[in-house]
Amino acid sequence: MTAEDQGRWTDMDDSFFVDSALVLSYIENQFTYTVKDIPIYEKRYSEETSEQADVTEDSEYINNPDQVVYLAFAEQQAVGRMVLKKNWNRYALIEMIQVDKQFRRYGIGRQLMEQAKRWAQERGLPGIMLETQNINVQACRFYERCGFVIGGFDQYVYKGIPAVSGEVAVYWYLLFE
Template sequence: MDIVIREFAVGDKMNGNDIDDSFTVDSTIVLSLSGRQIRYTVKECPRYTKRYSDEQFEEASDEDYSEYIDNPNQIVYLACAENQVVGRIVLKRNWNKYAYVEDIAVDKKYRRHGVGRKLIEQAKRWAINGGMPGIMLETQSNNVSACKFYESCGFVIGGFDLHLYQGIHKHSDEIAIFWYLIFDEHQ
């Protein structure tokens, strides 16, 4: 499968429902802290399907990314295969100088074909060219496959927030996990 990564451009429309971002939850990350090192194990849980385009993210489904065009501090890349958009990554220069991944999504049918890795590689190039020290992002403890993917790309856990998702669902047990890919000076 030929995957092309290109910058979001004038005339592009992005409907959040074009990409099936659903995933199966059948386990969760259990964190432990030892000094400054955060480790994790995986614990099974009852199986269900989660979709970011549902619930609280509904308003972002038809996001206008026009302000990202020709802006040195933020950018959107699209992953295209078979003449359709199959993935995207939305980046911005964060206040702490890291590149921050606001959103990354790969259509369910195109996962495990290198699309996500190509998007992360493009994000690395953008961040390095912008003089940023690395990339940061956040995902949930119940998105174990995403956590393992980020780890396989060289990201490490830099922190977590036990309460972030309780603003959406008061009794949520999801933990926000913050992942960092810190560049060495030779990249």
């Protein structure tokens, strides 16, 4: 992302319908899950964060070798965004990956993920990590298709936020061995 691109992504529709959730287990040194149906509702991450704060934070990523923001465009419209940085544990951390609702299932998320792999490998990092919630089943399945495995989960991290207190954080890793 360049300085001129700042804020071009703020009109993206990051909403999705939630109709199921992962039920996570740790059995014999391996994380597994089943999927359970739940009452359907719509979720949008942009309601949980301040877009202005995100734009301000994006400026900190410009010309910084340890962090970057990638935008995907369809013609002149930003339809995908990924925020990536070198984390304290030397993994590339995907802080945010989002594709506009109207442009999902066209390979944009996969292209952003491939760019994350290139970025991490160019820096000699051991892999990529990210966190999502157990109610974002479509995203979890996408990460799994991209080769990620569950490295852990935390059932308490969202307990202090009433609107999402029932969600479970799921930590995904792609290891470059």
